[in-house]
Amino acid sequence: MLHTHALSLSLSLSLPSTMDDLPPPLILEILNRLNNSGDLARCRVVSKTLNALSIEVRSINLHCSFDRYTKSRSPETKSLITPFKSIFKNLVSSSRLVESVSLGVEKPLRGLSYDDIEDELNDLHLTDVDFVSNWLPSVAGRLRSISISDFWVQSCWRRSEVLSLISSCLLTSLTLEFIRLDDEDLSRVNDCFPSLQVLNLMGVGGLKEPKIHLLHLRTCQWTVSNAPLSLTILAPNLIKLKLKCVNPRSLVIDAPLLSDFYLSLEKASNLAVKEFRDLKTLQLESTYLCSLVSTFPSCKTIKNLTVESSKCADSAEATKFDLDSLLDVFPNTKSLTLGSGAWLGAETCFHAGGSEVSGGMKAVKEIIAHLFVNDIEITLSFIFSVLEKCSNLTDMALLIHREVESSITSNLITRCMAHCARVRWRWGLWKEGMNDAWVSDGI
CATH class of the missing domain: 3.30.750 (Transcription Regulator spoIIAA)
Known part of the structure; x- marks a missing residue:
């Protein structure tokens, strides 16, 4: 499939007689696929055919x-x-x-x-x-x-x-x-759009005790820019939820069909989480990650788990966050992704001797981790410990920070692969504000 910008460029360079030879449904399909309607405006001046068909874009x-x-x-x-x-x-x-x-x-x-x-x-x-x-x-x-x-x-x-x-x-x-907006405005959404299936509210300010109550809602993304007293979501058909807020006094989520949940909180004090029966994918992010994890009841439905803490290694909780306790809460996790803060916190906890053997580690088949390498011996000891506990692990993907010296990265890769041949190793690079780059897939 041609990129839509290339399509618009080819249209702009085509002669009117050439465009008139194309079937109108094909031209209209191309116009409907333009990502930027600025290109549509430019196409309108190319020919009468384009101009006439452009009024039918959806x-x-x-x-x-x-x-x-x-x-x-x-x-x-x-x-x-x-x-x-x-x-x-x-x-x-x-x-x-x-x-x-x-x-x-x-x-x-x-x-x-x-x-x-x-x-x-x-x-x-x-x-x-x-x-x-x-x-x-x-x-x-x-x-x-x-x-x-x-x-x-x-x-x-x-x-x-x-x-x-x-x-x-x-x-x-x-x-x-x-x-x-204010709470009254949000109530208007509940009243005026009962058929909403997708609701995205990002960077919305002015809310104090906002409430979403939509019976047909299936997907919701909500980023609250201020610190409201409470947040409530009542959505019996909600399947996917991405919620980012600071430190609400209370958080009520009544969504029995929720299967994909991303939750980012600055702090999780006084937060009670009910069990979600159909939850399969969970992403948690918090400065106080241990506190947030502890609010979840033992959840046996989670298969894909992602955790991150931007300041975990700098807080007193760093020595408390260990993978064993995490997987005790989510014992059937198959795929585990660790952000750099979560990995560093778990590594710090391991080095302090706070990690214990957990049965939940045996369910993990894949681990994806973003890591610094401050001390290669400590990092390797932690990796080897994880490999030993996760006896059913088949895939290990390590993304190393781009500023780590290449000699240290090469040494880490060589020793990991020599230590355990049973897993499929993947390697990559990461850096704040940049997309992850895989440099080796399946050695």
Whole structure:
């Protein structure tokens, strides 16, 4: 399959007569696969055929780039830049069959703070009621999915009333990023969108005791930017949940069908977790990882487990986090992934003599670990101990930090492979802010 950007480029370079020879359904399929509707706008000027077919696209996806933002602020270029909102409005107003709309700012703009720039404009305040009311009515009847990633510098001090507008749509998917709401607004989501199956709320500020109560919800991603007193999720059909928050006073999750759960908490004090009968995949992240793990009842359904703590090695809990205790709570784990903080904490605990033999270690078949190598002898001793306890382990994947000297990395690899030939060894590199890189798969 051709990359969509390559498709749009080939369309832009094609002669009108060539485009007229292509079957209209094929052209429309190509237009529907464009990841960036900015390409769609450019395709419209290529030929009458493209322009005519473009009004039948089913989705519009437009995000403001950092380059467009900076040029719109520069005295030398701002008069040459078409306002982002105008481009989006024109795309929507000339597309009659739109079912999905996604608009926002690109990632570099999300990192800007109000302290970095003085920007009291609203040209990128994308949940502004006046702006949304200009484009929504023309597509509201068919719209099933809305995604708005706002510009936090402009939206953080403006409470949005956008939900009162989009409540007229029969949505099954709603995504709101970097927007200020209150508990009353979130209650409106529960009341106005009973058919929601996908709900994503990322970087939402202003909430105090938020509650999600949706009967048909199946997938939810919720990142709370402030520290609310309590969070409640009531979703009897929820299957996948990704939840990131700080230290709520209480956390209530009633989702009996949940099978994939990612939970990130700064601290897990006064947190009680009920048993999830169908939970298969669990990811836990916390500075106080031991406390978070201890709140879970013994869960025998977990097959895939991931744990991480960014500061585990620097806290008093470092000597308490051992893999034996972890796998006592999740005794049927087949695949275990350890972030760098979790690995370092477990290694510290082992070196301090706090690790004991656990029956849960025998169920593990695969381990993926991100590690520093501060002392190669301690690291090797810990690895060999894990290999001994995990007698059914068949796959060991170690990602070593990129700043570790290559001679130390080579020494570690050589000695690991010589020590245990029964497992399939995989090697890679990792670094903060970068994608993992596998350098050897299946030696």
